[in-house]
Amino acid sequence: MQTENRLRFKITDANQARFEVPHEHVQAPSSPPTGPLKYRLELIQKPFGLKVWRTSPEKLLFDTTIGPLVFADQYLQLSAKLPSHNIYGLGEHVHQTFRHDTNWRTWPIFTRDSFPNGGTHNLYGHYPYFTCLENESGQSFGVFLMNSNAMEVTIQPAPAITYRTIGGVLDFYILVGDTPEAVVDEFTQLIGRPFIPPYWSLGFQLSRWDYGSLDEVKKVVERNRQIGIPYDVQYTDIDYMEDKKIFTYDMEKFKELPQFADYMHGNGQKYIVILDPAVSTGKRLNGPYEALDRGHAAKVWVTEPDGNTPLIGEVWPGETVFPDYTNQACVDWWVDEISRFHKEVKHDALWIDMNEVANFVQGSSKGCAENKLNYPPFTPRILDNLIYSKTLCMDAKHKWGNHYDVHSLYGYSMVLATEKYVEVFKTNRSMVFTRSSFPGVGKYAGHWLGDNAANWNDIKWAIPGMLEFNLFGVPYIGADICGFFDDSPEELCRRWMQVGAFYPFSRNHNAQGYKDQDPAAYGADSLLVKTSKHYLNIRYTLLPYLYTLFYKAHVNGETVLRPMMHEFYSDSKTWGVHNQFLWGAHLLITPVLDPGVENVEAYIPDAIWYDFEKERITDRKEKVNLNLPADKLGLHLRGGAILPAQRPDVTTTYSRCHPMRLIIALDDSNAASGELFWDDGENKNVPYTGLNSKNARMSDVLLLNLELELGKNYTVNWQDKYRNSRHFDCHPEAGSDQAKCEARGCIWEVRERRYSISDPCIRKDYNVVETASGITVDLERNTAFPSQRSQSRDISKLRVEITYLSGKSLRWKIFDPSNARYEVPVPLDLPAMPETEENNRLYRVQINNKPFGIQVIRKDTQEIIWDSAVPGLTFSDQLLEISTLLPSNYVYGFGETEHPIYKHDLNYHKYGLFTKDQPPGYKLNSYGVHPFYMGLEKSKYAHGVLLLNSNAMGEQTTHSLTQLVLNALDGLLVSTGLVGSLFMNKNKEDTFKMIIIIWFCSGQELPAHPCSLAWMRAGRAAITPQGKQNRTT
Structure with a gap:
């Protein structure tokens, strides 16, 4: 028990x-x-x-x-x-x-x-x-x-x-x-819980055995890039090796392989190599085979029954020996050899194959002895009815025991050895996927269903196989899309690309000697390319949801590719469904699995289901006839779901630079819920430290559905329940200690690994110069990421200048240091000298570089009152955008536009700021421009922010951030940059006075200037708080 x-x-x-x-x-x-x-x-x-x-x-x-x-x-x-x-x-x-x-x-x-x-x-x-x-x-x-x-x-x-x-x-x-x-x-x-794969490994992948040369690989890469297929990963099979010897590459046909990973990375893509376990006993073309020699010296091979003589077999390179991964000396040798090879040929992950273990001769080159291990008294109904067929003799020796006992553990032990390398593989998550497996392998690796063929049976049978591996704890699973053996007809490959877009591991792979079957090979304008792009774009749109499913598999042991009966077990009609499957609980996939078919009988279980593409409700709890023409498969979204989504792009790297959105499908009760797990997608620490939070102070608890009657007193008691695996690092920045951690309401727990989000769209090697009076930062655009603004040229280099104006105010300016740009010629009454004494400043400034952003933090409360890191920064010639998280919902200002209430409604409202002869009207830009707001903080304090820019702009308020968008119109010059000034003081009354003094009650009128009306309405105002009160806002 x-x-x-x-x-x-x-x-x-x-x-x-x-x-x-x-x-x-x-x-x-x-x-x-x-x-x-x-x-x-x-x-x-x-x-x-x-x-x-x-x-x-x-x-x-x-x-x-x-x-x-x-x-x-x-x-x-x-x-x-x-x-x-x-x-x-x-x-x-x-x-x-x-x-x-x-x-x-x-x-x-x-x-x-x-x-x-x-x-x-x-x-x-x-x-x-x-x-x-x-x-x-x-x-x-x-x-x-x-x-x-x-x-x-x-x-x-x-x-x-x-x-x-x-x-x-x-x-x-x-x-x-x-x-x-x-x-x-x-x-x-x-x-063992399944691993969380790196985000990029959820993208579409291309492979084949025997491209023939690196030039041919690049042709395939380029033609699929040209047609815009979402595509993240490229493989090379054993043909990249010198005479199929592992830890080598063909220096003639794959001469530039050491640079190939950089070629892929330059477009936001990854490169994976194959490794087999069998090691050739022959020499290399131009010298010794050093990996073999080091293995001999360390005695790492599976041996004959004498325990000393390496067992000799035959695999792809000819005569071979076999590593014994149950031997620690072999594990050390294996890790060292992969590390050496990675220094020579950079790669992002490993594909391990032939590890059943496969042998092309029966047992060994010498044959197998007649004994009870090689010829047991009873042989199960295994293939060939010969226990050492196509593998090693059963009396071969491993550290764990006889091959008779450990044969089915060979692939498992190879995964464990390879994982030891992955542990020291840079700081990022890598990936291993394996052909042979045993229960527990999903903790470290994925699997594919092996050497299938291009026929309609194999496209059908892949679905039960993937469902079973989700039961086995291996959710990172897929089949070779379009089939491994045989030429793939266009109709079959088209239908397979459609359903393969929803395999957890989505890879098109085929064998030596058959025609190319990458999407572009069927023609840039083909129906296959059109439908492949369509459904891969849907996949990439929903990758935040798929990634969250893998997180839930890692934390809770949930399935990713889910049988219908797991969700609708009370309906006996779902118990035998094997030609449809779910992503998690909410997305139902119904593919076409037969030739010449456009009408498919599908079972729709008992729930509200929305046709994902037509956005309409379908029938329920019955078999329906779905019309799925040549370019379609069935996709249905279950009512009650909120799916996180993101605008797709040609790689996951680019997709992750785009905004996210929610797809909401209401259930019978007009309700919906959902979850999102989000991190940088590749840091190894994430499964343990969770999601990074830029403002992790926990001060509010929202309790729903208590059904309390107003006018009565209640005491509400609750207890937070959590698992260790759901902890996240709530002090990700440097300099954390127990006091700072507990000040944020967190639990202090020392961890060896740390994690932070990285932004791929801006380079991280900033030139940050800090002085007593401020900070200077140089930003350079990462050219690996294409511009999304064809009508507005991106600025490649930016400078950020932050000046500590006084103890209560600071200024930052973001501009193009190489080209002069328009700046507002309105003088400001600024201090003559900056405040260089840190103890005299009410604030501190922090530069975040993952992603880039500026944080302004009030010292005495540690409240972040400006944080532009999370939403990001856009700076192109005619579109500038900066956002900030807000410390509270209490925001006032921005004008001149008509607001129905004094306090801003933060429910996604947009306001234009550009002077116009326009009578007052709701959300209409009118006579003046005032890009200034005041925000109350959760403490007793307040602050104000002015954006000094006279171009046409818009301001959007949401529950969590204020977004300022600047668009230069025809005939107008664009601002040199974004200039912000922030003012703060000890309490609300002083803050109001500070604002009034500087902007309204200084006794000095702004100088006459054509733009003065657009910026400040001349004159004085007397706004005084009505006494001092202690109250909660």
């Missing part, structure tokens, strides 16, 4: 140790369960058996008394009766449906390099795990057998299941949940 929801029982030899999986993550709980158990265990004596019951309502879940227990040295068998036929999982195979056929189907489980052609044979992964949905209540349970030996599993009509394995122990985990999603949560708690 491990937890309230998890039971473990292990059947082993009491007198002799047997092999057990040395899992990296699975550990016994540190303490017994504290709450009531959702299960009970019943032991039967004669004959021996176990019964696992759900306690509420009572139901028998797993009953081994249906058949005898057999436990011999090389044959272990156990059967169990199950409560329903709704069985999902077990792998890796091609399952033509998501729900298992229980009519005596036998599935072998043992990792194998084989084609997923639709048979029942074993494939790349080893997953003795299934979920069983009990009934319409949604109550479900999972069963995991922790055993890595070759086995077969038979599903029977009773319904029942029989396990037959040829080694190890029977180590079972029963996971009891209230819903199918809860079972996945339990399983990933046990084996």
Whole structure:
């Protein structure tokens, strides 16, 4: 009894140790369960058996008394009766449906390099795990057998299941949940939560085996860039290597490969290389094969039974040896070799292949000895019925034991070794994805469904495969879009590109000898390109939502690509759906999976569903006939959802520079909710420290739906509940200590890693010069990011000058240092000398460089009263935009426009500022221009901000920021830059006086000037606060 929801029982030899999986993550709980158990265990004596019951309502879940227990040295068998036929999982195979056929189907489980052609044979992964949905209540349970030996599993009509394995122990985990999603949560708690992939890895990716040369790779890159396909990642397969030797590259055909990553990065794209485990025993063309030599010296290879002689096999480069990733010396060698290769050929992530482990000869070049390991008394129904077929001899030696026991752990151990490299791979998140896998690999890696073919069966069968890997805790999953083997017909590839745009891992990849199938290869004006761009743009629009789903998978163990029955388990019609799938709970994808078809029968479950593209409500809880012509697939948004979205671009790097928006779909109650996880998309620390906050002071708690009656007194008690994994760093800037942290209402917890958001659109190597009187900053536009303003030339270099005018005021100016620009010739009554004594200033200024922004902080309250970092800065020839977060909703000023109330309504109102002979009217710019506002702070203080600029402009107020947009009109010069002056004092009365004295009551009229009316209405005003009162605003 491990937890309230998890039971473990292990059947082993009491007198002799047997092999057990040395899992990296699975550990016994540190303490017994504290709450009531959702299960009970019943032991039967004669004959021996176990019964696992759900306690509420009572139901028998797993009953081994249906058949005898057999436990011999090389044959272990156990059967169990199950409560329903709704069985999902077990792998890796091609399952033509998501729900298992229980009519005596036998599935072998043992990792194998084989084609997923639709048979029942074993494939790349080893997953003795299934979920069983009990009934319409949604109550479900999972069963995991922790055993890595070759086995077969038979599903029977009773319904029942029989396990037959040829080694190890029977180590079972029963996971009891209230819903199918809860079972996945339990399983990933046990084996390890999925990793959060870097944001760029959610973009579209291109690959093929045998481009032939780097020039050809670049042709593919350029032609797909030219047609504007959203496209983030380019791969090279083993053809980039010298004679297919890992840690080398072909110095003739791929001569410029060391610079290729920079070529990709210059366009906001990434580059991934493939690595196989097998190492050639031959020399390089022009000298020794140093990676091999260092491996020999460190004794890192899988050996013959003598434990010393490296086992020799044959893979792509010819005669090879095989690294033993269960050996720490091998892990150290592997990490060092990748590091050396990265210094030579920069790359952004690793694709590891052939790690089942694959061998082109049977066992070894010498053959395999006739013994009980190579020829066991019982062989499960594995492919070829020969246990060492296309792999190593079973008596080969690893540090963890015989290959007989650890064969299916080879890919898992290779992932663990590769992850050790990723830990020291710069400071950013990288990515690993692997062909061979075992439960727990999703903690560090993704997977693809292997070497499929360009046919209509394989496009269908990819969906059950991806749904199963979400059950297995590997949500970063996809299939080779358009098929790996064979030429892909235009119709098939077009339909596959449509559905592939919604694979979590979206990559088009094909094999040597077949025609190109990247989108541009079908013609820039083809229907395939048109529809591919359309649905990839939708994917990129919704990437903030997809990224949030991966965060929730990492934190809560939720599925990303979700079976319909996980959300609508009370509807039995969803239990067998395998040709549709969901992104999370809210986006339903219905692809076309047959040739010559434009009408698809789809099931629409019981909810309000909006056609995503037509924005209309569809039918519900019934099968519908969707008309999906050649360029369309079905997309439906579930009512009750708020999806974060972002304007798409040709890469995720550029997309992340665009504004975000919300897509809101109301449910039956006219309500909707949603979540967003957002970070810089690549920092390794993010999964642990969470979202960076520029103003993390927590001073307000909003409680909703309390249903309290006015006029009565109440005491409301609540408790914040949170998980450690949901902590975020609320003091991301330098100089944090316990006092500063706790002053923000946070918990002080020392962490080794730190995190901050970076802005890819402005270079970070600013020339910041601080003096006693101010700060100077030089900004340079990052030319890797194209301008989004074709009508207004961007300024490439800017200077920021910040001057500490006095203890109560400061000024900053942002301008083009290379070209003179118009400045307002209105003199200001400024102090003769700046305030150079820091102790005399009421404020401090902080420059943020990730992204660039200016923060002004009132010292005594630590309240941020100006923060232009989060919204960002635009500075082009005829469009200048700056925004600031506001410390409160109390904002006054801006004119001359008619406001219905004195205090600004911050609900997304826009006001134009440009003098005009216009009678007063709501939101109409009128006779004067006053780009000045006063803001109250959450303390007793206030401040004012003036933008000294006379060009036409607009001001937008929102709940969180004020946005100033300047547009130069025809015949007018644009301002040199943005100039701000900020004034503050000790209390509200002094602040009002300060403003009045400087701007209205100084006793000096502004000099006569043609622009004076546009800036200040001449004359004096007497505005005096009515006494001193203590009140809360």
